[in-house]
Amino acid sequence: MRNMAVYQKIIKHEFPSIDLELLDYVSGVLDGGEEFNNVDDVYEAIGGVLHEVNLDKDEDCIRTICRKLYKTLQLNGGENQQNAILLDAPVQLSEQGLEDESTNDDKSIWMATRENVSQVNKKKLEKAEAKLKAKQERRLLQPDQPVKQNGMVSASASQAVSRKDVKAEAAGTSRATDIRIENFDIAFGEKVLLKEASFTLAFGRRYGLVGRNGAGKSTLLKMIASRELQFQSHISILHVEQEVIGDDTLAIDSVLECDELRTKLLKDEKELHMKIHDSSGCTDPSLGAKLSDVYAKLAEIEADKAPSRAAMILNGLGFSSNMQSQTTKEFSGGWRMRIALARALFSKPDLLLLDEPTNMLDIKAILWLENYLQDWPTTLLIVSHDKKFLNEVATDMIHQHSKRLDAYKGNYEQFFKTKTEKHKNQQREYEAQMQFRAHVQTFIDRFRYNANRAALVQSKIKQLEKLPKLIPVEKESEVILRFPAELQKLSPPILQLDEVSFSYGPDVPIFGSVDLSANMESRICIVGENGSGKTTLLKILLGEFNPVAGIRHCHRNLRIGYFSQHHIDTMKFDKNAIEVMASRFPGKQIEQYRQQLGSFGVTGDLATRPVSSLSGGQKSRVVFALMCAGNPNFFILDEPTNHLDIETVEALGKALSSFKGGVILVSHDESLIRVVCKELWVCGEGSVRAMEGGLDEYKKMVEKEFEQQR
Known part of the structure; x- marks a missing residue:
């Protein structure tokens, strides 16, 4: 009291x-x-x-x-x-x-x-x-206590919401189309990903979200999609994250079903027809009126055009007419992800969230998606490592770094220029402030004990004390990937296919009469539509598949390092990166495992955290470390850029360019292909052929096909 x-x-x-x-x-x-x-x-x-x-x-x-x-x-x-x-x-x-x-x-x-x-x-x-x-x-409670679901550490969010917004939401008076999410924190276990962050998504704008692997980009999208971060409830959201569940639904019907209003109206139409036909001449007058109302609503939403629009979207994503009539359970996970993307594009939510949409697409489908999204009518937020894709699609960029979000106008190229200039200006300001403070401190030190200058010295001391705290410019560390440098020279040819043919049975031929030769200087990129046989060709080169006809020649001292997304999927998620390395290459000291992982940016606590808690890009780096632990002299890489951030993709390009061994690469990332590859091989139409003119010629061929389809 x-x-x-x-x-x-x-x-x-x-x-x-x-x-x-x-x-x-x-x-x-x-x-x-x-x-x-x-x-x-x-x-x-x-x-x-x-x-x-x-x-x-x-x-x-x-x-x-x-x-x-x-x-x-x-x-x-x-x-x-x-x-x-x-x-x-x-x-x-x-x-x-x-x-x-x-x-x-x-x-x-x-x-x-x-x-x-x-x-x-x-x-x-x-x-x-x-x-x-x-x-x-x-x-x-202990601070930063990890949130767990099913025994696994998961992300958590906290947010300060203004009373004004709460009242507007409760009253149902908010009809704003712009999305404003303010003053929120996101943590993953004890690691803080974002602190006191805020951002705004203006309706009709297309935002690219970029940042280093592990910064929390995918986590942010999940928090928005689950509405753990609060904003207007009338905003509809669709997050393309999980593949469609395989069942007996046709691919085309799976896309059409996501239009709930159309589906309900068609169901009502069918039920009303049944009641009218079953009335035995005693038709209820109200049934006809209801049916007319249903027809009017179907006409209003242009329901008759929906099947052709759904078919157009599926075709753009690589589904032929026959594939559109197949059940979803007949497709692999990658193709079911495409169906999920098609459903999102068809339904047109107020906010569409795409997390690395180009991972599941070939170059032809990426070019189609670029063109389609340029006319997207609502708000779009994309996480992507593909600079070319972001340049074509994004109208704005959001940079996630240092536990905060910075917004920039323009596509990726404009963002990079603005960010670089901003950092230069900040560095110049910092250096000028340091120089000024040093000058004042020199004066103080020189005349500190001079009685005649005592008043002036005190004035200078107070001047220093009043200056704001000087914070150095935060620079993200450069990403460096270190591939084996000392390699044994092998005389060519070191890997060769002579008149090779392959099929998965008499009714499923893949390609025939393939002649491919590679040496220590080779930089070959293999492109083609999904299902054309690119991964099958890599399996033959690796010796995992035997050709139906023809011969595979391999140098006896050839050591192949193979990268595949399958390796990420099969890693034991309950183990940490060091334990994964030890299980594959036993008998070494922990420091040796750490050194190998450190060559690919898996340092500090990243090496001791469970693999399940790592981001997709961090898991890819662990696979790179495993791939290089056997000191290979030849790389075969199947879509290595999936889940890597832009800086790591650039580092991968530099590392492959300086690698002294041979490289055969399957990729859809245009920037990586242009940096690394000297030869382009195209899979399709039952063959594998060299493309004179390289990537530019291939893109012209694909764009010509687009024009013919239109």
């Missing part, structure tokens, strides 16, 4: 009609030994109760009152505490009254009790007490 009367006097002044029991409760919270570190703590403890007392007072007004109370807390708890009045006996405030402020008697702190005391709202009081109890319990 040290200072309750003081707090009550302030509260009573602001809320003259407050219930006495509620007044006791609020002042008791402030005087009850609770630790309040700032105004926000006071607001969190009693702000909600004060809002309920007087709904006319807005949030800013309540915070001003809390600020007065916090200052009083500091005064009464600090150096002036000795001035507090010590009472001889406890005083029951319910039996006393606070003194009216209109009197001039400063010696008494009591007022007369009002005759008409309103009844306290017990529910409000219980709600306030529960809120305070929850706050106290949260303080007892």
Whole structure:
């Protein structure tokens, strides 16, 4: 009861009609030994109760009152505490009254009790007490305690939402199409991914989200899709993350079914037809009216055009007419992901979230998707490592780094230029500030003991003290991948296919009469549509598949390093990267495993964390470390850029260019192909042939096919 009367006097002044029991409760919270570190703590403890007392007072007004109370807390708890009045006996405030402020008697702190005391709202009081109890319990918990689901560490989010937005959402009056998500934190276990971050997505704009592997880009998309980050509930969201479940539904029907309104209207139409036909001449007049209404609504949404639109989207993503009539269970995971993407493009949600959409597509499908998304009518947020794709699609960029989000206007190329110039300016400003401070400090050191300059020295010292804290410019470390450098020279040819043919049975021929030769200087990229036999060709080169006809020649000292997304999928997720290395290459010291992993950026705690907690790009780096542990002199890489960030893709291109062995690469990433490859081989139409003119000629061929299809 040290200072309750003081707090009550302030509260009573602001809320003259407050219930006495509620007044006791609020002042008791402030005087009850609770630790309040700032105004926000006071607001969190009693702000909600004060809002309920007087709904006319807005949030800013309540915070001003809390600020007065916090200052009083500091005064009464600090150096002036000795001035507090010590009472001889406890005083029951319910039996006393606070003194009216209109009197001039400063010696008494009591007022007369009002005759008409309103009844306290017990529910409000219980709600306030529960809120305070929850706050106290949260303080007892360990900070950064990992959130777990099914025994696995998962991400968690916290957000401060303004009362104004909450009221608008509760009233259902918000019809804004722009998405604004403010003041939120995201953590993955003990690792903080974003802190006090905010961003806005303007309706109709297309945003590219970029950042280093492990920064939390995919986690951010999941938090938005699950609405763990709060924003307008009327905004529809679709996150293309999981493949369509394989069942007996046809691919074309799976896409059409995602239009729920059309599906419901067609169902209603069918049911009404059945009722009319079953009425045996005694037709209910209302049935005809209902059927006419259904027809009108179907015409309004252009339901008759839906099948052709769905077929066009599936065709653009690589589905032939026959494939569109196959059931979803007949497709592999990659093709079912394409169906999921087709469903998203068909349904046109208010916010479409795409996480590495080009991973599942060949070059032809990527070019189609680029053209399609350029006319996307709603808001789009894309995570991608493909610079060419972002340049063609994005109108804005969001850079996730250093636990924050920075927004930029323009596509990836414009973003990179702006960011580079911004960092240069920041560095120049930092260096100028350092130089100025050093100059002032030199003056102080020189004349510190000069009596004639004492006043000037003091002035300079105060000048330094008033300068803002100088923070160095944060630079992201350069990504470096270290492939084996010392290789045994092998005389050509080291890997060769002579008149090779392959089929999965008499009815499934893949290709025939393939002649392919590679040596230590080879830089070959294999392209083609999905299903044309690219991965099958790699399996033959590796010796995993035997050709139906023809011969595979291989140098006896050839050591092939093979990268495949399948290797990522088969890693034991409960083990860490060091344990994975030890299981594949036993008998070495832990430092040797660490050194190998460190060559590919898997350093520090990344090497000791369970593989399940690593991002897709970090898992890919572990696979690179495993691939190179056997000191290979030839690389065969199947889509190595999937899940890598842009900086790592660039580092991969540099590393492959300087590698002294041969390289055969299957990739759809245009920037990597242009940096690395000198030869282009095209799979398709039952053959594998060299493409004169390289990637540019291949793209012209694909674009010509687009024009013919239109």
